[in-house]
Amino acid sequence: MTMIFGIPVQAFMGQLLVGLINGSFYAMLSLGLAIIFGMLRIINFAHGAQYMLGAFVGYLLLTHFGIGYWPALILAPLIVGITGMIIERLALSRLYDLDHLYGLLFTFGLALVIEGVFRYYYGVSGQAYTPPPALTGAVNLGFMFLPVYRGWAVIASLVVCLGTWLLIEKTKLGSYLRAATENPTLVQAFGVNVPLLLTLTYGIGAALAGLAGIMAAPVYQVSPLMGSNLIIIVFAVVVVGGMGSILGAIVTGYLLGLAEGLTKVFYPEASNIVIFVIMAIVLLVRPAGLFGKDA
Amino acid sequence: MSEPLLSLSDLHAWYGESHVLHGVDLDVFPGETVTLLGRNGVGKTTTLRAIMGIIRRRTGRITFGGKDLMRLPLHRTAHQGIGFVPEERGIFATLSVEENLLLPPVVSKEGGMGLEEIFDLFPNLKERRNSSGTKLSGGEQQMLAIARMLRTGVRLLLLDEPTEGLAPVIVQRIGEVLRELKKRGMTVLLVEQNFHFARRIADRFYLMENGRVTASFPVSELDRRREALHETLGV
Numbered sequence: 001m002t003m004i005f006g007i008p009v010q011a012f013m014g015q016l017l018v019g020l021i022n023g024s025f026y027a028m029l030s031l032g033l034a035i036i037f038g039m040l041r042i043i044n045f046a047h048g049a050q051y052m053l054g055a056f057v058g059y060l061l062l063t064h065f066g067i068g069y070w071p072a073l074i075l076a077p078l079i080v081g082i083t084g085m086i087i088e089r090l091a092l093s094r095l096y097d098l099d100h101l102y103g104l105l106f107t108f109g110l111a112l113v114i115e116g117v118f119r120y121y122y123g124v125s126g127q128a129y130t131p132p133p134a135l136t137g138a139v140n141l142g143f144m145f146l147p148v149y150r151g152w153a154v155i156a157s158l159v160v161c162l163g164t165w166l167l168i169e170k171t172k173l174g175s176y177l178r179a180a181t182e183n184p185t186l187v188q189a190f191g192v193n194v195p196l197l198l199t200l201t202y203g204i205g206a207a208l209a210g211l212a213g214i215m216a217a218p219v220y221q222v223s224p225l226m227g228s229n230l231i232i233i234v235f236a237v238v239v240v241g242g243m244g245s246i247l248g249a250i251v252t253g254y255l256l257g258l259a260e261g262l263t264k265v266f267y268p269e270a271s272n273i274v275i276f277v278i279m280a281i282v283l284l285v286r287p288a289g290l291f292g293k294d295a
Numbered sequence: 296m297s298e299p300l301l302s303l304s305d306l307h308a309w310y311g312e313s314h315v316l317h318g319v320d321l322d323v324f325p326g327e328t329v330t331l332l333g334r335n336g337v338g339k340t341t342t343l344r345a346i347m348g349i350i351r352r353r354t355g356r357i358t359f360g361g362k363d364l365m366r367l368p369l370h371r372t373a374h375q376g377i378g379f380v381p382e383e384r385g386i387f388a389t390l391s392v393e394e395n396l397l398l399p400p401v402v403s404k405e406g407g408m409g410l411e412e413i414f415d416l417f418p419n420l421k422e423r424r425n426s427s428g429t430k431l432s433g434g435e436q437q438m439l440a441i442a443r444m445l446r447t448g449v450r451l452l453l454l455d456e457p458t459e460g461l462a463p464v465i466v467q468r469i470g471e472v473l474r475e476l477k478k479r480g481m482t483v484l485l486v487e488q489n490f491h492f493a494r495r496i497a498d499r500f501y502l503m504e505n506g507r508v509t510a511s512f513p514v515s516e517l518d519r520r521r522e523a524l525h526e527t528l529g530v
Contacts, residue, residue, distance in 0.1 A: 172397070175390055175394045175397070176398070178387065178389040178390055179398055181389070182387050182388065182389060183385060183387070185349055186381065186385045187398070188370045189347050189349055189369060189379050190373055190379070190400065190447075191371070191372070191374050191447075192398075193370045194369075
């Protein structure tokens with residue numbers, strides 16, 4: 001049997017794939033968090049709940065309406081995004097002039113309420129969500145078997161991250177977003193409807209979380225707690241990447257996922273804490289994060 | 296004389312609790328270049344920011360082309376046809392020169408100058424269109440701050456100390472640009488400490504002291520008032 005660093009190649013590649021899968025979800029989630037933080041200066045603690053909501057919307061669409069994975073891939077982010085925009089209009093927009101702590105507390109409270117409601121109705125055990133037939137099974141890559149759905153999830157997340165990055169870096173809307181992140185008052189004085197832009201941004205961020213949720217549904221189980229388990233790691237990713245850095249969030253998401261996977265191969269006992277160790281080191285050496293600008 | 300394009304009457308404004316403008320009255324007529332003179336801290340910048348609506352705590356009347364500006368949300372003011380060039384220039388670091396130039400939405404039906412026309416007026420910007428906005432020199436940043444307002448088709452430019460900290464040759468260039476704009480019928484309200492710059496482009500002056508307008512005179516009276524002005528402005 002082929003070995004890499006004294007580890008069977010199958011096990012090595014397997015863990016690397018698990019790391020890449022986890023990294024895909026870290027990247028999509030931290031991307032949304034970074035966009036929201038950049039524009040709204042709000043640390044969106046409801047992000048995990050919105051991710052869970054995306055998975056549950058998919059699950060409920062399937063069980064109650066027989067609507068399958070492909071339509072849900074559009075509908076779940078749309079529903080979570082619109083819900084997010086309503087929340088921004090009704091509540092978050094009233095908090096911008098206050099200390100950032102209020103935004104954090106509000107979204108934290110909101111996350112507890114959403115998760116509480118789902119826990120009440122669905123308990124803490126996970127519900128299985130079967131991927132569509134086209135995405136089941138595995139392909140033999142020669143050195144390992146790759147479950148089709150996992151391959152799809154990695155590629156889809158790469159496309160989503162790249163698309164979002166292009167939207168922000170290369171489009172007119174993106175130039176409004178970047179400018180408003182720097183100086184919202186001046187952008188508004190130029191005649192751009194910045195309040196609407198903020199609503200849209202929160203909607204996009206929430207929709208990204210919802211999309212990650214529905215994509216995660218077949219990989220992990222659909223459970224009310226799936227978001228709160230993940231969100232702490234995602235916050236660590238955002239801190240390592242640099243608060244508000246879009247590219248930093250994406251790259252760090254994949255890197256930390258891979259780091260976690262590799263740790264599982266070489267020193268499994270540390271795999272649960274490796275991300276936080278990296279975070280601590282980065283904070284000590286480069287407090288603004290790997291891609292953050294020193295402010 | 297025709298109706299004023301911009302008219303302020305009894306304008307008061309506050310930064311938080313501090314009362315900065317104590318009843319400003321001034322008119323700017325179409326095609327005029329009007330300069331606000333005054334020492335630091337008398338409320339010149341605040342006047343411009345209150346006209347734009349960046350300062351929300353304000354009372355009195357501001358009309359532009361006969362329309363009441365006081366009720367408009369901040370992002371509607373520019374669409375009446377007013378362009379703001381702030382003192383700190385407000386060039387965005389995360390945007391390229393071209394993106395900075397294209398950022399402000401076009402606010403008039405006819406639109407303003409085309410990109411080519413603007414690049415003719417500011418050739419430096421064309422050469423550096425792909426670099427980051429804040430990689431430009433101070434003078435180029437000021438040109439960019441003015442240029443991006445010309446694309447939008449505004450009728451009134453609010454310019455806050457456009458020559459501050461710039462080399463004489465750049466100041467001269469900005470003067471040329473403003474005279475060219477005047478020829479095309481642009482109305483300008485200028486805040487300026489640089490006396491010699493202002494006298495070459497302004498039609499009229501307002502002198503501000505302690506949040507009020509205390510004198511108003513045409514450029515022809517400038518020399519007669521020179522001594523008194525030097526006294527008041529401390530130059």
